Amino acid sequence: MSANTIEINRQRHRFDGRESVWLFGYGSLIFKADFPYLERRPAAIEGWVRRFWQGSHDHRGTLESPGRVVTLIEQPGATCRGMAYRISPDVFDHLDVREKNGYLRFTTPLYFENGEQAEGLVYIATPDNTAFLGPAHERDIARQIAGAHGPSGPNDEYLLRLAEALRELADDDAHVFGIERYLQHPE
Numbered sequence: 373m374s375a376n377t378i379e380i381n382r383q384r385h386r387f388d389g390r391e392s393v394w395l396f397g398y399g400s401l402i403f404k405a406d407f408p409y410l411e412r413r414p415a416a417i418e419g420w421v422r423r424f425w426q427g428s429h430d431h432r433g434t435l436e437s438p439g440r441v442v443t444l445i446e447q448p449g450a451t452c453r454g455m456a457y458r459i460s461p462d463v464f465d466h467l468d469v470r471e472k473n474g475y476l477r478f479t480t481p482l483y484f485e486n487g488e489q490a491e492g493l494v495y496i497a498t499p500d501n502t503a504f505l506g507p508a509h510e511r512d513i514a515r516q517i518a519g520a521h522g523p524s525g526p527n528d529e530y531l532l533r534l535a536e537a538l539r540e541l542a543d544d545d546a547h548v549f550g551i552e553r554y555l556q557h558p559e
Contacts, residue, residue: 377501381468381477385493387461394492395467396482398422398454399442400431400530401495403537405455406470407463414541415456415482417494420444422452422545424513424531426497427505430473431524439520439527440505440513442534442548443475443497453543456482456492467495474501510547514554528555 387393392410395401396417405412426443433439444452464477475495482492497504508516520527535552538545 376472377474377476378468378472381464381471381475384477385464385479387464390461392458393461393464394482394490395457395459395463396454396480396492396494397457398444398452398494399534401457402455402541403533405457407457407459407466409457409459409463411458413456413484414453415484415492416451416453417444417480417482418451419446419448420452421447421450421547423507423547424517424551425504425506425508426474426501427503428473428520428522428527429503431522432527432530433520433522437520438503438505438516439522439530440517441527441530443504444494453538453541455537455541456484456490471495473497474503510550511554511559514551514558517551518555518558531555 422442423445424440426441427438428441429435429438474497477493478496480494482490517527517531535548
């Protein structure tokens with residue numbers, strides 16, 4: 373699959389008659405809401421883990437030196453915490469461009485802290501997209517992140533802001549915090 377997913381996403385979901393849609397953010401969408409939203413609430417999805425396995429040559433790196441950003445990987449029994457936004461469907465015009473580098477929209481149940489549940493959408497970069505980098509040792513991921521910089525800024529800023537946002541959500545993400553340790557204390 374091509375890394376540019378704008379048109380694919382625009383054909384994946386119809387919003388006829390819908391005034392709002394829930395969107396789940398688990399990476400930069402947690403700390404960088406550069407779009408209008410009607411409501412913002414902590415939420416979680418089941419069966420997924422956050423991993424720095426997606427390459428970024430459009431935001432946090434370049435084609436010559438791609439950065440790494442998070443995607444979701446299926447893992448039975450896992451819970452991924454993040455932020456849910458209730459948005460107007462027209463906001464996807466912006467989000468589809470922002471998330472164009474290999475991310476597809478999928479439907480998922482969202483679980484809120486108060487026990488409520490809703491259906492929402494989430495962007496996931498699947499392993500079949502051309503920007504997918506896959507697993508690597510956390511030390512190697514940290515080295516790649518330390519050396520990458522793109523139009524949206526340095527890749528390490530993305531990692532550090534995500535780690536900070538996860539702490540604010542009381543989410544103990546061993547993968548993210550492990551990479552953060554290697555970034556701050558290279559061996």
